[in-house]
Amino acid sequence: MPDKSNPNKTANPWTVLSTQPIYQNRWIRVVEHDVLNPAGKPGIYGVVHMQHIATGVLPIDADGCTTLVGQYRFPLGVYSWEIPEGGGALDEDPLEAVQRELAEETGLMARRWHPLLRMHLSNSVTDEVAHCFLAWDLEQGIAEPEETEDLQVRRVPFREAYDMAMRGDITDAMAVASLMKARLLALDGKLPKDVTALILK
Structure with missing residues (x-):
């Protein structure tokens, strides 16, 4: 039987609680997010944004x-x-x-x-x-x-x-x-x- 708990499987399952910049130079920008993961549990997610x-x-x-x-x-x-x-x-x-x-x-x-x-x-x-x-x-x-x-x-x-x-x-x-x-x-x-x-x- 199909899972109907999340009918839109392409939607963002992460909840961002806060975002903190960590480092930046001419080429990259690193940020750390405090998140709730898809299971609803707290965690962190670091992302490198390219310049x-x-x-x-x-x-x-x-x-x-x-x-x-x-x-x-x-x-x-x-x-x-x-x-x-x-x-x-x-x-x-x-x-x-x-x-x-x-x-x-x-x-x-x-x-x-x-x-x-x-x-x-x-x-x-x-x-x-x-x-x-x-x-x-x-x-x-x-x-x-x-x-x-x-x-x-x-x-x-x-x-x-x-x-x-x-x-x-x-x-x-x-x-x-x-x-x-x-x-x-x-x-x-x-x-x-x-x-x-x-x-x-």
Whole structure:
């Protein structure tokens, strides 16, 4: 028999009693909520509010290759291969933000763009939103990474990057999701024919 105690299962089951700011810098704002949990018992919930949107781009060149960016990720203590990624102001157009990041990290500019996906990253503790795009019809310029970015740039066939994600050699969420989504869309015939041919090359 269906549970009728809460007919609207998508409603917020948490009750916030009070909220206290804990820490803030240019990138994050941490708050702690005193709450009643879905069972009605008291507890706390810490939330990290991001001060920027996250952006990622999967560039595909005329040879069917993509460009990966490698960098040491301080929070994890590991080196990570990823798609070009960055961020933008909360009120900035994600496409404009990601175009800037692609040029800064790789020197690439793209004439064709396609939105791939919108993601919530680590949604149990943060409200971070990521916007990922597919880019092709590329032109190479000069990279100008930020001083905090010690990057390696690596050009690999799309299939090799996809296989790296499948093996777990790429673990970054935006990179994995973008590679999987692009291949599925290509296989389903839901991308422009020219970029589909490059992805499935």
